[in-house]
Amino acid sequence: MDSSKFSTFFGNVPTFTIPGRTFPVETLFSKNPVEDYVDSAVKQALQIHLQPPSGDILIFMPGQEDIEVTCEVLAERLGEIDNAPELSILPIYSQLPSDLQAKIFQRSPDGIRKCVVATNIAETSLTVDGIIFVIDSGYCKLKVYNPRIGMDALQIYPISQANANQRSGRAGRTGPGQAFRLYTERQYKDELLITTVPEIQRTNLANTVLLLKSLGYKTYFSSTSWTHHHRITY
Numbered sequence: 001m002d003s004s005k006f007s008t009f010f011g012n013v014p015t016f017t018i019p020g021r022t023f024p025v026e027t028l029f030s031k032n033p034v035e036d037y038v039d040s041a042v043k044q045a046l047q048i049h050l051q052p053p054s055g056d057i058l059i060f061m062p063g064q065e066d067i068e069v070t071c072e073v074l075a076e077r078l079g080e081i082d083n084a085p086e087l088s089i090l091p092i093y094s095q096l097p098s099d100l101q102a103k104i105f106q107r108s109p110d111g112i113r114k115c116v117v118a119t120n121i122a123e124t125s126l127t128v129d130g131i132i133f134v135i136d137s138g139y140c141k142l143k144v145y146n147p148r149i150g151m152d153a154l155q156i157y158p159i160s161q162a163n164a165n166q167r168s169g170r171a172g173r174t175g176p177g178q179a180f181r182l183y184t185e186r187q188y189k190d191e192l193l194i195t196t197v198p199e200i201q202r203t204n205l206a207n208t209v210l211l212l213k214s215l216g217y218k219t220y221f222s223s224t225s226w227t228h229h230h231r232i233t234y
Contacts, residue, residue, distance in 0.1 A: 002195055003015045022169060022172040022173065023172040023176045024172060025134075025168055025169060025178065025179050026178045026179070027168050027178075027181065028179065028180050028181065029181050029184055029185040029188065030181060030182050030183055030184055031184070033184055033187065034138075034183060037137040037139065037182050038070050038137075039073070040137075041059050041070055041182060042070060042074045044180050044182070045059060045135060046078065046081075048133050048135075049078075049087055050081070050084065054113065054132075055113070055132025055177070056113060056114040056115065056116065056128070056131050056132060056133070057114070057116070058115075058116050058118060058128060058133070058134050059118070059135040059137070060118060060119070060122065060123075060134070060135065060137055060140075061118070061119060062139040063156070064096075064119075067093055067117045067118070068091065070117050071091050071117055074087075074115065074117075085111075085112075086112050086113075087112070087113050087115055088108050088113065088114045088115065089115050089117065090104045090114060090115065090116050090117070091117050091118070092104050092116060092117070092118040092119070092122060092126075093118065093119045093121065104116050104118075105128065107130075114130065116128055119141070120141075120163065120167075122170065123163065123166045124166060131170055131171060131173060131174070132171060132176075132177040133171060133178050133179075133180070134167055134171040134179040134180065135182065136159075136164060136167045136168065136179060136180065137182050138158055138159055138164070138183040138187075138192075139157065139158060139159060140156070140163065141154045141155065142155060142196075142197075142202065143199065145202060145203050145204045150204075151204070152203050158191065158193075159196075160192055160193045160194060160195050161188065161192045161193065161194050161195070163196060164181065164188060168181070
């Protein structure tokens, strides 16, 4: 959240910063741009799993399809490795049944590493204890208005720097950790937005405005408060 914008909007009110208790996280960038983030995430997860340090793994993927493919490929490649230690692979996304979602919070049996493959629901909405390693694909799904079809649609976009930092911080909740970013440091600095574009600036507000009208509120919008495709006068 950009607290300065809220402070300015409410008349330059004071802001208070209350830091949380986090452990140091080592951030590691990809040396070269990644073409297939699913394949790269699987390779990175296997590399972590086959090394001695203990600790669970959290992989960030854009959506359900990528999560399911990542889980399948990871299990398949792990099965091809002789004498590979057991890995508990658990998906988490909003459409997953609640009983399966609950599995990610259960402690794994001794000696079995847990690998959670999640959407950005695991950035802020929930915390999984024991995560030491984070693998960040660098993408997420956002609801964006498509003027060609006149509808909102979920599309895959690069995350923002704020998202990236939030994801990396998930590795330092219970102890020192490592965050593996599947994009280069130059991409992080030059290509990622500092913060995510607010939803009010990228989705169709017609339903919201009509709801307010139906509730009896008087709505006034100037052209500067709408994105370029919203040219509506009430």
